[in-house]
Amino acid sequence: MTDATANAAPAPKQGKHAGSLFDADARTKKRNAAETRFRAYGLTAVGIGVAALIMLMTSILGQGLPAFNQTFITLDVYLDEAKLDKNGTRDIEAIKKVSTFGYAPLIKNAMAAKVDELGISFETFGVSGKDAEAMISKEAAAQLRRFVIAHPDRIGDTVEFEFLASGRIDGYYKGRVSMESAEKDSNVTPGQLQLADALKEGGALSTHFNWGFITMADASENRPEAAGIGVAMLGSLYMMIIVLCLALPIGVAASIYLEEFAPKNWITDLIEVNISNLAAVPSIVFGILGLAIFINYAGLPQSAPVVGGLVLTLMTLPTIIISTRASLKSVPPSIRDAALGVGASKMQSVFHHVLPLAAPGILTGTIIGLAQALGETAPLMLIGMVAFVREFPSAPPEGFFDPASALPVQVYNWTTRADPAFVERASGAIIVLLIFLLCMNFLAIVLRRRFERRW
Amino acid sequence: MNDMRPVERSVDTKEIKFECSDVQVYYGATHAIKDVNVTLEDKTVTAFIGPSGCGKSTFLRCLNRMNDTIDICRVTGNLLLDGEDIYDKRVDPVQLRAKVGMVFQKPNPFPKSIYDNIAYGPRIHGLAKNKAELDEIVEKSLRRGAIWDEVKDRLDAPGTGLSGGQQQRLCIARAIATEPEVLLMDEPCSALDPIATAQVEELIDELRENYSVVIVTHSMQQAARVSQKTAFFHLGNLVEFGETGKIFTNPRDPRTESYITGRIG
Numbered sequence: 256m257t258d259a260t261a262n263a264a265p266a267p268k269q270g271k272h273a274g275s276l277f278d279a280d281a282r283t284k285k286r287n288a289a290e291t292r293f294r295a296y297g298l299t300a301v302g303i304g305v306a307a308l309i310m311l312m313t314s315i316l317g318q319g320l321p322a323f324n325q326t327f328i329t330l331d332v333y334l335d336e337a338k339l340d341k342n343g344t345r346d347i348e349a350i351k352k353v354s355t356f357g358y359a360p361l362i363k364n365a366m367a368a369k370v371d372e373l374g375i376s377f378e379t380f381g382v383s384g385k386d387a388e389a390m391i392s393k394e395a396a397a398q399l400r401r402f403v404i405a406h407p408d409r410i411g412d413t414v415e416f417e418f419l420a421s422g423r424i425d426g427y428y429k430g431r432v433s434m435e436s437a438e439k440d441s442n443v444t445p446g447q448l449q450l451a452d453a454l455k456e457g458g459a460l461s462t463h464f465n466w467g468f469i470t471m472a473d474a475s476e477n478r479p480e481a482a483g484i485g486v487a488m489l490g491s492l493y494m495m496i497i498v499l500c501l502a503l504p505i506g507v508a509a510s511i512y513l514e515e516f517a518p519k520n521w522i523t524d525l526i527e528v529n530i531s532n533l534a535a536v537p538s539i540v541f542g543i544l545g546l547a548i549f550i551n552y553a554g555l556p557q558s559a560p561v562v563g564g565l566v567l568t569l570m571t572l573p574t575i576i577i578s579t580r581a582s583l584k585s586v587p588p589s590i591r592d593a594a595l596g597v598g599a600s601k602m603q604s605v606f607h608h609v610l611p612l613a614a615p616g617i618l619t620g621t622i623i624g625l626a627q628a629l630g631e632t633a634p635l636m637l638i639g640m641v642a643f644v645r646e647f648p649s650a651p652p653e654g655f656f657d658p659a660s661a662l663p664v665q666v667y668n669w670t671t672r673a674d675p676a677f678v679e680r681a682s683g684a685i686i687v688l689l690i691f692l693l694c695m696n697f698l699a700i701v702l703r704r705r706f707e708r709r710w
Numbered sequence: 711m712n713d714m715r716p717v718e719r720s721v722d723t724k725e726i727k728f729e730c731s732d733v734q735v736y737y738g739a740t741h742a743i744k745d746v747n748v749t750l751e752d753k754t755v756t757a758f759i760g761p762s763g764c765g766k767s768t769f770l771r772c773l774n775r776m777n778d779t780i781d782i783c784r785v786t787g788n789l790l791l792d793g794e795d796i797y798d799k800r801v802d803p804v805q806l807r808a809k810v811g812m813v814f815q816k817p818n819p820f821p822k823s824i825y826d827n828i829a830y831g832p833r834i835h836g837l838a839k840n841k842a843e844l845d846e847i848v849e850k851s852l853r854r855g856a857i858w859d860e861v862k863d864r865l866d867a868p869g870t871g872l873s874g875g876q877q878q879r880l881c882i883a884r885a886i887a888t889e890p891e892v893l894l895m896d897e898p899c900s901a902l903d904p905i906a907t908a909q910v911e912e913l914i915d916e917l918r919e920n921y922s923v924v925i926v927t928h929s930m931q932q933a934a935r936v937s938q939k940t941a942f943f944h945l946g947n948l949v950e951f952g953e954t955g956k957i958f959t960n961p962r963d964p965r966t967e968s969y970i971t972g973r974i975g
């Protein structure tokens with residue numbers, strides 16, 4: 256049949272669709288060409304997006320991953336009684352009187368002892384004892400002091416410590432500092448770098464994973480090696496707890512009321528328009544609002560997670576309300592009719608039937624709102640969370656009122672500092688932030704799947 | 711209430727369950743039901759017939775105040791259930807709906823297990839004292855809904871996983887599980903095959919022993935088969951109401967006649 260028509264000379268046909276099916280007519284060709292072009296545009300767009308993502312990821316990972324590793328110098332420190340506890344009473348108050356300056360000589364001595372032990376000498380590298388001490392982070396003295404205060408009975412012993420190497424020495428092993436750059440650098444000499452290499456050969460210097468980056472607090476300008484995201488993470492966690500505890504119940508209650516109970520009139524219409532607009536308000540406006548209301552008017556402390564949490568709650572509420580209302584709306588009305596039909600009250604029909612069906616949507620909206628809040632920087636800077644915070648906030652609920660930082664603010668903070676070692680740490684903090692965001696989005700997907708698969 | 715029934719039956723005079731007079735329903739400015747006067751008797755099946763959009767569902771939904779859920783809907787007139795005005799301010803529609811059950815045009819099982827679908831009503835009304843009693847109610851309702859044999863082995867399976875016809879019978883079982891006194895059915899058989907339809911019709915016939923049943927249907931044959939009384943609606947008016955046999959054999963109104971014979975609709 257087909258053969259016959261294909262082989263036979265096509266008889267002149269009449270009608271709108273005359274002509275063989277085997278040759279595309281001009282119109283069809285044109286449409287197909289348009290489709291091909293559109294596909295090409297689409298592919299290009301996707302390609303640009305993916306390339307941008309890959310570039311972003313490689314740049315962040317490349318810069319940030321070294322932040323998780325740190326160079327350490329291991330020294331045996333003699334805890335000299337004459338320096339730390341002159342009276343020999345082991346009275347903790349007397350020991351506390353010795354400041355970190357009092358500990359510096361101990362480290363200097365320990366460094367000299369280590370060099371002796373390895374059979375090398377400072378002179379070989381043209382390094383003074385003071386230069387050698389500078390290779391160790393200024394944080395070391397504080398670390399030593401903490402140890403002594405915690406273990407006063409160890410005074411008089413020789414104890415092995417792993418100290419952070421200074422930022423420049425660390426940078427040398429991460430490729431940030433080289434012999435040439437050290438020549439011009441007032442903070443480090445090539446001799447120090449050579450000594451570091453010698454220490455490494457002797458096994459006293461090593462580079463490995465640094466938990467301190469995750470657990471420690473921020474550190475001052477001149478000791479980037481000791482800076483960590485501990486306080487920022489805790490601050491962010493506290494704020495997320497507050498946001499979750501406030502925004503979820505308030506948002507869900509408001510949505511249920513608006514969607515299920517409120518009469519439909521111009522007042523509710525107005526509220527609806529306002530909520531949609533609130534979602535589009537720039538976040539910094541919420542920061543100004545928070546500054547005016549919570550700090551200036553209500554007198555809550557600056558830099559406190561409670562204020563940050565409240566501001567972020569205000570910011571997250573519209574997101575949660577909009578997504579909750581959308582998922583309530585998507586529950587078929589026949590379910591409500593069914594519940595009312597067997598004599599359930601309005602409230603029972605909502606809580607027994609509508610809400611469980613809307614739960615996956617509500618959860619997804621909430622988690623996306625939380626993720627947004629987690630990454631928010633601008634409003635937090637306005638309420639003082641950009642301050643330099645060394646102290647960990649205490650456990651909640653008091654901790655909500657202690658000064659803290661937040662992850663994105665910490666990132667911003669570090670990028671403004673001069674030492675390039677802070678850029679590395681900022682990228683490291685971004686990686687942690689991204690991991691949290693990814694986890695939250697993943698959780699949203701898992702929850703949605705779980706709940707949807709139920710029936 | 712229950713112990714009254716045998717007495718009622720022995721007397722065998724059909725009491726009036728619903729007495730409706732001057733009922734008007736408006737959807738905003740639309741006048742959907744005009745001046746309807748109708749009485750629904752106990753232990754009787756009343757069929758509502760009429761062309762699409764004539765207000766059958768609207769009137770049915772007045773009887774258990776489901777129209778309350780529609781913001782723009784306004785009902786006036788007297789609707790007396792056992793002599794009590796159901797639109798009185800003191801009436802709680804929730805309590806009314808426990809007494810006047812409803813089966814909807816589209817099957818709408820809860821997205822829960824078959825067991826929970828049936829048990830939900832009795833649970834919220836406190837009809838069962840313990841699990842055993844609840845089990846009994848569930849089984850009895852499913853049996854009366856003519857679906858027990860098909861689902862008895864999978865009571866934990868989701869109700870939404872049943873076929874359309876099974877879902878509708880599940881909804882009927884759910885409606886009778888709360889022991890209503892009046893059962894409103896809005897085109898219960900529109901999604902069913904002839905076999906399931908026959909089962910549901912049989913069920914309606916059985917229900918007549920205890921309940922007053924109102925059924926909306928587009929099938930003349932069905933109305934003729936199951937009902938004792940028929941009401942014909944047209945453009946919001948109740949055109950004719952009377953014995954089913956009379957309406958189908960000897961309609962008084964020309965509109966009824968043309969509808970039954972298939973000339974309008």
Ligand SMILES: Nc1ncnc2c1ncn2[C@@H]1O[C@H](COP(=O)(O)OP(=O)(O)OP(=O)(O)O)[C@@H](O)[C@H]1O
Pocket residue numbers: 737740742760761762763764765766767768769780
């Ligand atoms: N929620 C509503 N809002 C506005 N108008 C409505 C609403 N529901 C029904 N109506 C109108 O009321 C009239 C009666 O509708 P109803 O649903 O009672 O018809 P019906 O007789 O049940 O029709 P069908 O046989 O097709 O189900 C129709 O004109 C319809 O447009």
Ligand SMILES: [Mg+2]
Pocket residue numbers: 766767768815896
């Ligand atoms: Mg209808």
